[in-house]
Amino acid sequence: MVPLSYYLVLSGFLFACGVAGFLIKRNIITIFMSIELMLNGVNLSFVAFAAHWHALAGQVFVFFVMVVAAAESAVGLAIIIAVYRTRETLNVDQVNLLKL
Amino acid sequence: MTSSLNLWLIPVLPLAGAAINGFLGKKSSRTAVSTIGLVFSGAAFAWALSVAWRFSVVSLPYQEYIAHWIRITGFSADFALYLDQLSLVMLLVVTGVGFLIHIYSVGYMWDDPSYYRFFSYLNLFMFFMLTLILANNYLLMFIGWEGVGLASYLLIGFWFTKDSAASAGKKAFIVNRIGDFGFLIGLFLIIQHFGSLNFTDVFDKVRPLSTETSGAGFLTAIGILLMVGACGKSAQIPLYVWLPDAMEGPTPVSALIHAATMVTAGVYMVSRSHMIFERAPQALMVVAVIGTLTALFAATIGITQTDIKKVLAYSTVSQLGYMFMACGVGAFSAGIFHLMTHAFFKGLLFLAAGSVIHAVGGEQDMRKMGGLRSYIPWTFLTMGIATLAIAGIPPFAGFWSKDEILWKAFSSEHGSWVFWLIGVVTAFITSFYMFRLLFMTFFGDYHGTQVDAHGHAAHGHDDHGHGEPHESPMVMLVPLMILALLSVVGGLVGIGNRFDHFLEPVFGSGVAEAAGEAASSVQEYLLMGVSVTVAVLGFILAYLLYVSKPYLPQKIADSLGSFYDAVLNKYYIDELYAKLFVKPLVDGSTSILWQGVDRKVIDDTVNNAADGARRVSDEVRHMQSGNLRSYAGWIAAGSAVVLGYMIWLGVR
Amino acid sequence: MFNVHLILFLAFGAVCVAGAINLLAQSHPINSALSLIAVMAALAGEYLLLGAEFVAAVQVIVYAGAIMVLFVFVIMLLNAGVEDRTKGSRVAVLFGIPGMLLGSILVGWVVLRHSGTESVLAGALPGDPKTIGQMLFHEFLLPFEITSVLILIAIMGAVVLASKPPTAPARKVD
Numbered sequence: 001m002v003p004l005s006y007y008l009v010l011s012g013f014l015f016a017c018g019v020a021g022f023l024i025k026r027n028i029i030t031i032f033m034s035i036e037l038m039l040n041g042v043n044l045s046f047v048a049f050a051a052h053w054h055a056l057a058g059q060v061f062v063f064f065v066m067v068v069a070a071a072e073s074a075v076g077l078a079i080i081i082a083v084y085r086t087r088e089t090l091n092v093d094q095v096n097l098l099k100l
Numbered sequence: 101m102t103s104s105l106n107l108w109l110i111p112v113l114p115l116a117g118a119a120i121n122g123f124l125g126k127k128s129s130r131t132a133v134s135t136i137g138l139v140f141s142g143a144a145f146a147w148a149l150s151v152a153w154r155f156s157v158v159s160l161p162y163q164e165y166i167a168h169w170i171r172i173t174g175f176s177a178d179f180a181l182y183l184d185q186l187s188l189v190m191l192l193v194v195t196g197v198g199f200l201i202h203i204y205s206v207g208y209m210w211d212d213p214s215y216y217r218f219f220s221y222l223n224l225f226m227f228f229m230l231t232l233i234l235a236n237n238y239l240l241m242f243i244g245w246e247g248v249g250l251a252s253y254l255l256i257g258f259w260f261t262k263d264s265a266a267s268a269g270k271k272a273f274i275v276n277r278i279g280d281f282g283f284l285i286g287l288f289l290i291i292q293h294f295g296s297l298n299f300t301d302v303f304d305k306v307r308p309l310s311t312e313t314s315g316a317g318f319l320t321a322i323g324i325l326l327m328v329g330a331c332g333k334s335a336q337i338p339l340y341v342w343l344p345d346a347m348e349g350p351t352p353v354s355a356l357i358h359a360a361t362m363v364t365a366g367v368y369m370v371s372r373s374h375m376i377f378e379r380a381p382q383a384l385m386v387v388a389v390i391g392t393l394t395a396l397f398a399a400t401i402g403i404t405q406t407d408i409k410k411v412l413a414y415s416t417v418s419q420l421g422y423m424f425m426a427c428g429v430g431a432f433s434a435g436i437f438h439l440m441t442h443a444f445f446k447g448l449l450f451l452a453a454g455s456v457i458h459a460v461g462g463e464q465d466m467r468k469m470g471g472l473r474s475y476i477p478w479t480f481l482t483m484g485i486a487t488l489a490i491a492g493i494p495p496f497a498g499f500w501s502k503d504e505i506l507w508k509a510f511s512s513e514h515g516s517w518v519f520w521l522i523g524v525v526t527a528f529i530t531s532f533y534m535f536r537l538l539f540m541t542f543f544g545d546y547h548g549t550q551v552d553a554h555g556h557a558a559h560g561h562d563d564h565g566h567g568e569p570h571e572s573p574m575v576m577l578v579p580l581m582i583l584a585l586l587s588v589v590g591g592l593v594g595i596g597n598r599f600d601h602f603l604e605p606v607f608g609s610g611v612a613e614a615a616g617e618a619a620s621s622v623q624e625y626l627l628m629g630v631s632v633t634v635a636v637l638g639f640i641l642a643y644l645l646y647v648s649k650p651y652l653p654q655k656i657a658d659s660l661g662s663f664y665d666a667v668l669n670k671y672y673i674d675e676l677y678a679k680l681f682v683k684p685l686v687d688g689s690t691s692i693l694w695q696g697v698d699r700k701v702i703d704d705t706v707n708n709a710a711d712g713a714r715r716v717s718d719e720v721r722h723m724q725s726g727n728l729r730s731y732a733g734w735i736a737a738g739s740a741v742v743l744g745y746m747i748w749l750g751v752r
Numbered sequence: 753m754f755n756v757h758l759i760l761f762l763a764f765g766a767v768c769v770a771g772a773i774n775l776l777a778q779s780h781p782i783n784s785a786l787s788l789i790a791v792m793a794a795l796a797g798e799y800l801l802l803g804a805e806f807v808a809a810v811q812v813i814v815y816a817g818a819i820m821v822l823f824v825f826v827i828m829l830l831n832a833g834v835e836d837r838t839k840g841s842r843v844a845v846l847f848g849i850p851g852m853l854l855g856s857i858l859v860g861w862v863v864l865r866h867s868g869t870e871s872v873l874a875g876a877l878p879g880d881p882k883t884i885g886q887m888l889f890h891e892f893l894l895p896f897e898i899t900s901v902l903i904l905i906a907i908m909g910a911v912v913l914a915s916k917p918p919t920a921p922a923r924k925v926d
Contacts, residue, residue, distance in 0.1 A: 002761045007798075009860040010765050014791070016859070017772035020852035022732055029781045029827055031732075033788050036819065037772060040795055043811075051802040051877045059804050059879045060887050066814050067899045071906035073819050077826045078913035085917070090832050096726035740855075747862060 007048035014041030028080050028090050032073065039069050105151050107164045107181045110191065111230035113144045118223035125216025134206045137219035141202045141226055145195035152188060160184050160605065161300070163236050170239070177297050182236030186606045189436060190233045190368055193443045197360045198226050200579040204451050205352040207576035208458065218258060218350070225251035229361050233368065238287050238297040241369065245283070245333065248362045249276045255357060256349040268345035275342040279332015286325030293318055303375045311379045323376055323383025326369065327390065334366030334420050336394045341674055343417055347409040351454030354409060359416050359450050360443035367423045367439050371432045374607055378430065384514050388428020392522050395421030397671075399529040403536070404657075404668040407464050408453050411537050415490070416446055418530060422505055425523060429515035431508035433603040437594055438501035444590050445489035445498055448583035452483035455576055456541060459569040466540040473542040475569040478577050480542045482584040487538045489587040491531035492635040499635075500591030502527060503628050510627060520627070524634055531638025539646035760801055767794035776849070779834045781827050785820060792816040804879040 014037060021034030043062045050058025083095055117140025125133045161184040170177045183191075202222060209218050228251055232244025250273075257269025290297060294305045309319065330336065335343040335358075346358050357363070370377065370387065377384050398417035405411045419442050426435035457464055459476045473480040489496035492503065506527070510520035546569070571577070593599050645652050657664045666672065723734065771791035775784045792815050799808035888896050 001755055002758050002801075005863050006761065006765075007802075008863050010768060010798075012859045012863065013856050014768060014772055016852050016856040017776060019736055020849065021776050023729065023736055024776065024849075026729070027781050027832060029823065029830075029832060030775075030784050033775065033781075033784055033823060036815075037775060037788060037791065040792060040815070043807075044795060044798060047799055047802050047804050047807060050804070050879075054877050056877065056879060056883060056887055057891070059807050059877075060884060060892055062804075062807050063810060063884070063888070064892075064895060064899060066810060067903065070814055070819055071902050073822060074906050074910040075913065077822060078910040080826065081830065081914045084830050090830060092728045095728060747859070751862065751866065 004048060004052050008045060011041045011045035011048065014038075014044065017041075026091050026093060028083070028092050028095070029077075031092060032076055032080070036069060036073065039065060104164060105154065105158065105162065105183070106147075107151065107162075107183060107234060108166050109147050110144050110151070110195070111227050111234060113140045113147070114223040114226035114230065116140055118220045118227060121216050121223065122220035125220055128216065130210065130215055133216045133219055137223060138199075138202055138206070140223060141195070141199050144226065144230065145199040148191045148195040151183070152192060155188060158183070163300070174295060175291060175297075177237045177239040179240060180236040181234040182299060183234065184606055185603050186368075186371060186436065187233050189440060189603070190364075191230070193440050194226070194229050194233060194361050197443050197447050197583075198229075198356060200582055201352050201356045201360075201447065201451070204355075204454070204576050204579040205350075207573050208352055208454055209350060212350075214258070218255075221251055221254045221258070222352075222356070225255065225357060225362070229365070232365055236299055238290065238299075238302075241372075242280075242283070242287065245329075245365060245369075246280065248357070248365060249273060249280070249333070252276075252346070252357050252362055255353040256346045258349055258353065262348070264345075265348040268342070268348040272342040272346050275339050276332045279329045279339050281328075282325045282332070283329025286322050286329065289318060289322045289325065293322075299372065306375045306379065309379055311381065317380070319376055320380040320383045323373070323380040324386055326373055326376070327383065327387050330366030330370050330424070331390065332366075333369075334363045334424070335417050336366070336390050336421060336424060337397060340394065340398065340417050341677060344410050344413045344670070347407070347413050351409070351450055351457065354413070355447045355450035355454070358413065359446035363416065363420055364423070364439045364443070367420065367427065367435055370424070370427045371436055371607075374427075374432045377427070381514065384428050384430065386428075387424055388509075388514065388519060391421045391424025391426075391428050392519050393421070394418065395425060395526045396522050396529075397421075399526045399533065400667055401670050402533040403529065404664065406466050408456065408466050408469075408537060408541065409450075409464055411466075411533060412446070412449055412453060415449075415530065415534065418526060419446065419490070422502065422523065422526075425509055425519055426505040429509050429512040429519060431505065431512055431515075432607045433600045434501065434504040434508050436603060437599050438505055441489070441497040441501040441587070441590050444583055444586040445486040445496075448482060448486040448580060448587055449490065451576070451580055451583065452479050452486065455479040455572040455580065456483075458572050458576070461569075466537065468547050469541045470544040471542070471546040472569055475546075476571045478571060479580065482577075482580040483542075484538060485584045485587055487534045489591075490534050491638060492527055492631055493639075494632060495588075495591070497587045497589070497591035499632070500594040503631050504594060506631055507624055507627055511623070524631060527631055528634040528638050531635045532642050535639050535642035536646055539642055543647050544650065757801065761798070764794045764797040764801070767791070768798070781832045782824065785823050785827060788823075789816050789820050792820065803877050806879050806881045806884050 018034045018036075018038030018041060021037065022031055025031050025034065043065055046058045046062050046065070050056060050062075080090070084090060087095060089095075117136050120136050120140075121128075121133055125136075128136075161182060164181040164183075165178060166181065167179040169179050202219070205218065205222065209215055212218065225248060228244045228247030230244075232241050232248060235241040235244060253269045253273040256272050257266045259265045260269070287297060290302060294302045296302060306319070332339045343358055343363070347354055349357075377387065395418045398414045398421065402411050402414035402418065405414065419438070423435040423438050423442070426432070426438060455476065456469070456472065456479060459472065459479065460469060463469065485496065489498035492499045494500075506520055506523045509515045509523055510517055593602075645656075669675075723730075768791050771787040771794065774787040775791070778784045778787065792811060796808040796811045796816070799805075799811060
């Protein structure tokens with residue numbers, strides 16, 4: 001008998017931690033992990049609502065989110081490896097060529 | 101309906117000549133250019149003669165409609181021409197004297213590199229002047245008015261590479277413009293009160309109006325404003341300052357424009373508007389006062405000048421003053437009569453002066469001349485005749501017209517003995533300085549050096565460098581002789597008031613003419629005698645000072661000291677104008693308009709706009725630092741805002 | 753009020769929270785990775801409480817078992833070291849942590865205040881594989897197929913991006 005809002009608070013807290021890590025951390029890989037944390041928080045929210053409204057589509061959507069997260073992390077880590085090869089660093093402040 | 105006189109040919113023929121010479125003249129030979137110039141102006145003169153021949157069978161005033169121009173409700177003005185006795189007189193004078201001067205210019209300007217341009221401008225001037233004279237409404241006349249101002253500017257500054265010539269051209273145009281401003285306002289008032297600018301319409305509406313005796317009404321305002329325009333064009337006080345400077349132009353220009361024709365446009369305009377003036381006595385008074393004062397003022401300056409053309413320039417201003425004096429006392433036909441005779445003898449004087457200058461190789465200072473009568477006898481003869489005419493010695497032309505003016509100044513109901521007295525004094529001074537000019541130039545010993553004859557290219561026109569003054573070629577002498585003949589017999593048309601009667605249909609409906617006839621003829625002959633006496637006195641004084649005792653003038657000048665200096669420097673009027681008007685204007689323009697408006701407002705607006713864009717972009721570019729975390733931060737901030745908004749929406 | 757459901761929820765939730773905070777607190781990425789794995793495991797438990805069995809299984813297999821393993825491999829491959837402390841990081845921590853806490857407290861308060869008291873029953877909506885599979889192949893067929901294309905692209909991309917750059921090609925001697 002857990003109120004829905006408890007789940008939502010937890011989900012929001014996970015999301016907030018993800019955002020904080022994304023902003024605070026300087027290691028690229030840690031930033032990526034914060035992104036994954038955000039996605040997880042959102043997943044929890046989806047599932048909670050699915051249970052609340054008896055809509056199974058919520059869980060299916062979570063499935064898709066996970067697929068996309070997998071694909072994204074694969075490509076992202078490949079990019080990180082490529083950047084590491086050229087820049088010799090994982091400090092995101094030094095990957096600053098993305099500008100005009 | 102009488103058959104058409106085809107008046108339009110008269111202005112258009114010189115226009116065609118101007119166009120042909122203007123566009124094709126550069127590549128043409130001198131002969132071709134002269135032929136075109138002479139043929140077209142000669143044709144205009146011939147046509148004017150034929151018009152005069154047919155004059156008696158034409159119903160007057162004759163109006164010829166050429167083309168439609170402005171037609172709006174409440175106002176219309178067309179390209180239409182108007183002929184009556186007044187315009188016929190002006191027409192013959194302008195085309196005749198103009199043609200003679202064209203002939204003269206062939207000789208005078210022969211060595212000038214811009215030969216074709218001169219004839220093009222000269223023909224252009226004729227076109228505008230004839231438009232001015234023949235127009236049937238004030239607006240078309242104004243076009244001619246402005247056009248002759250333009251032609252004058254072009255011709256004064258003909259040798260535009262010379263700074264003084266270019267400045268003189270500008271001065272003429274600008275001072276004229278000031279007068280034109282008054283003229284325009286007068287025209288606006290005419291439109292406002294009479295709804296039209298056509299002569300017939302306006303004068304028909306003015307005719308029944310009564311004379312404005314008490315206080316000034318709108319007719320007085322119109323009259324005074326028209327007079328302002330005339331002051332500009334005809335070089336009266338206070339707008340005469342351009343005419344002496346205009347002597348920078350070639351001598352034929354001075355003869356045609358600044359003696360015979362353009363400067364008389366003001367007199368013509370005032371005479372044409374006589375109906376307005378006659379009903380506005382204060383305006384007439386203004387005209388007379390200005391004319392009289394100018395006559396005296398300019399004459400006094402003429403006494404001291406040493407440049408032969410400047411003396412003639414001030415003389416022109418003075419004689420124009422006489423014409424305005426005549427108009428101002430209501431004797432319009434006397435003014436026109438003097439205009440005609442003045443065209444003859446002043447034109448002759450300028451042409452002869454040009455011949456003198458040509459003879460001595462470009463020198464214009466009379467102190468470097470002298471004794472020329474043995475070298476250039478024909479020039480001396482014609483110039484002598486002209487001098488006798490302008491001095492008012494009978495039976496030459498000037499006597500008849502000047503005497504008529506003086507008589508009318510005394511006897512007319514608008515006149516007074518004050519005008520007459522000043523006129524007589526001015527006549528004395530005129531005679532004096534004209535004979536002074538004659539004696540200094542042609543009598544005594546030749547003061548010019550042989551070398552001078554070579555080197556003075558002040559006009560860029562001629563250096564035969566023979567080292568000795570020589571007579572001008574026939575092409576220059578023939579016009580001199582013709583004009584001399586006219587100066588002798590030209591005044592005879594005035595005998596027995598024949599000229600007056602001829603112009604009576606034009607001026608006769610005025611109120612001023614009638615009284616003069618009835619005055620006693622004894623008085624008239626008495627006054628005639630006075631004016632002849634003063635003319636002779638002037639001759640004697642000049643002879644005394646410049647032939648018998650040539651040391652005297654310097655002594656007199658020294659004893660008068662600073663007063664003499666003031667007169668010599670034209671009463672410092674130019675300097676006064678420069679200080680009062682020109683300098684503040686230039687300073688104001690520099691500091692306010694240039695520094696203030698142009699630099700600060702306009703330039704700075706543009707510069708600051710660009711600067712502002714640059715500064716803003718400088719700040720904003722920090723957003724694209726390439727730093728991933730700052731991008732992340734911006735994303736987070738943006739999404740926080742959106743989230744916050746959604747929450748707030750949901751909570752509301 | 754207090755029932756097993758709530759206790760279990762709180763237990764798993766505590767692990768989640770601790771793992772999340774630990775992820776932020778640790779300086780070495782491998783520690784962050786491990787705490788993330790802990791978070792994911794706890795989340796799987798939460799999903800079970802909500803009756804989403806299939807999702808919980810997929811979470812463990814895919815997320816914790818594949819993605820995080822990939823992360824750990826990369827961390828070890830690149831030999832990522834400890835993050836050094838710079839002035840910027842101190843500032844970020846000083847402002848970021850309290851900011852984040854504040855934000856989440858705010859959100860939490862709003863949510864708790866404005867939601868009703870309806871509860872979610874444990875296992876309210878059984879998410880068994882059969883039902884989910886049917887949904888996948890009926891309503892969500894198109895997204896399903898597209899995700900397979902997406903995965904293919906991701907594979908190719910990862911292979912290309914991470915492969916060793918070709919050695920300098922043999923120069924043609926002209």
